[in-house]
Amino acid sequence: MPTKTPCRILMGAPVAASLVLLASPAVPAAAGTARPPDGVWRTAAYGQVAVVDGARLRLYQTTSISCLPGGELRRAGPGGSGGVRFASDDGTEMVLRPGPRGGLVLTVPGSVGRVDLRRLPSLPDRCTRPMPKDPRTVFDVFWTTFAERYPFFAARGVDWNALRARHRPRVTGHTSPDRLFTILSDMIRPLGDAHTGVADPAGGRSFAGRRPGTRRHDDAFRARVDKAVLRNVGVPLRTWANGRVGYADLPRRLGYLRVTAFTGYAGENSVYARQRAELDRALDAVLTRDRVRTLRGLIIDVRYNGGGHDALGVRIASRLTDRPYVAYRKRAPGTAFQTVRVRPSDRPRYTGPVAVLTSDLSVSAAETFTLGLTGRSPAPHRVGATTQGVFSDVLVRALPNGWIFALGNEDYRSAGGVSHEGRGVPPTVRTPVFTDAELAAGRDSALARARALLTR
Numbered sequence: 001m002p003t004k005t006p007c008r009i010l011m012g013a014p015v016a017a018s019l020v021l022l023a024s025p026a027v028p029a030a031a032g033t034a035r036p037p038d039g040v041w042r043t044a045a046y047g048q049v050a051v052v053d054g055a056r057l058r059l060y061q062t063t064s065i066s067c068l069p070g071g072e073l074r075r076a077g078p079g080g081s082g083g084v085r086f087a088s089d090d091g092t093e094m095v096l097r098p099g100p101r102g103g104l105v106l107t108v109p110g111s112v113g114r115v116d117l118r119r120l121p122s123l124p125d126r127c128t129r130p131m132p133k134d135p136r137t138v139f140d141v142f143w144t145t146f147a148e149r150y151p152f153f154a155a156r157g158v159d160w161n162a163l164r165a166r167h168r169p170r171v172t173g174h175t176s177p178d179r180l181f182t183i184l185s186d187m188i189r190p191l192g193d194a195h196t197g198v199a200d201p202a203g204g205r206s207f208a209g210r211r212p213g214t215r216r217h218d219d220a221f222r223a224r225v226d227k228a229v230l231r232n233v234g235v236p237l238r239t240w241a242n243g244r245v246g247y248a249d250l251p252r253r254l255g256y257l258r259v260t261a262f263t264g265y266a267g268e269n270s271v272y273a274r275q276r277a278e279l280d281r282a283l284d285a286v287l288t289r290d291r292v293r294t295l296r297g298l299i300i301d302v303r304y305n306g307g308g309h310d311a312l313g314v315r316i317a318s319r320l321t322d323r324p325y326v327a328y329r330k331r332a333p334g335t336a337f338q339t340v341r342v343r344p345s346d347r348p349r350y351t352g353p354v355a356v357l358t359s360d361l362s363v364s365a366a367e368t369f370t371l372g373l374t375g376r377s378p379a380p381h382r383v384g385a386t387t388q389g390v391f392s393d394v395l396v397r398a399l400p401n402g403w404i405f406a407l408g409n410e411d412y413r414s415a416g417g418v419s420h421e422g423r424g425v426p427p428t429v430r431t432p433v434f435t436d437a438e439l440a441a442g443r444d445s446a447l448a449r450a451r452a453l454l455t456r
Helices: 135-149 162-172 177-191 219-233 274-288 289-294 310-317 366-375 436-441 445-455
Strands: 039-043 048-053 056-062 067-080 081-089 094-097 104-107 115-120 197-200 206-209 237-241 243-252 254-261 298-302 323-329 336-341 355-359 381-384 394-396 402-410 411-414
Touching: 067 094, 067 394, 135 177, 135 381, 135 402, 162 177, 177 197, 177 206, 197 254, 197 445, 219 436, 219 445, 237 274, 243 274, 254 445, 274 310, 298 445, 310 366, 323 366, 355 366, 355 445, 381 445
Parallel strands: 254 298, 298 355, 355 381
Antiparallel strands: 039 048, 039 115, 048 056, 056 067, 067 081, 081 094, 094 104, 104 115, 197 206, 197 402, 237 243, 243 254, 323 336, 323 411, 394 402
């Protein structure tokens, strides 16, 4: 049960709320709501065990050698379609519904997939005993989790068994925390995967993977980018959704929609329903009946977007089409592909030419959004640079010593079956994006090219 909320373990800050990891103070259960069957449930695809006990839901993270507590949520009301919503104060949510053959179906608001759970006769014995916390056990849980859950070793050219043979002898029962942290970081560094990382919350250490060639960025770089974007747009942007959605009418009947995240629209720990409502409010203000009739073209800028909820990207796409189509497909290891579709919204829709601006700083849900627009008609121009190449929801796991780590474990494919994992979605028109030369000269080649494409 992963989360698409941007995982701050990858950026050196506290990890974002994740139903697979964090326990929080209980939310009082709503009166008169349905209750899923008590018992022990398991999903093999994600290595999770869920224990339903009255109004409480306890989660465990499992591998073939380990079981660690994964958090606790409380019943918080109905979840729609016969489901029950569980939540915690930090915004973590999940919904359980009856599933086929006596099982349960779990969904995470904001995610576009579902997870099937099957009943177990009892809690696995391993989950009833404390795990050793010595360095060798920590290493083995880390390595085994990747070995069992990470599907991209071949795509990223990494022999995980060979890495174990190289690094496991470096670990002893007395290996220092500093040394062990370096070893774990060295293990995942060759993956070049921005959805992998390891963090020591108590010690303030973190390591995040990234694709070779990806630029490092910080608040100062972000400020330079924001300044350059506003200067080249040339007119003020009106903003919504906590400043993460902006829009401006450009000359020659063009529109410019900038989306800098697919989360945090109503505050960092807001529930998905509030974020969706904020996005709808923004889109209703942008895509008015008059504007969708008069726009000649729409530029959508996700060049600096760290991701968030896939479903919010699909929601934007639904305002850009008058016909249903397949956005993409996804699956966890050992499961069938689930098809994600875009269906036209019943609100005003813009169906004319679109240009999408992307870069290596377009990450995660920004990439699934870009991928999800490729099936649109007319197909969008993709202008700029190749996206980061990490599509999966993030599976956040704990280690016995209290450290946390992250990995992607879902395979996303285009409607035609193409995987862009590790490579990213390429542009159809390649330009520089936020390079030092562009920023120093005050140029925005991607934006200028998009304008030209939509007005030719």
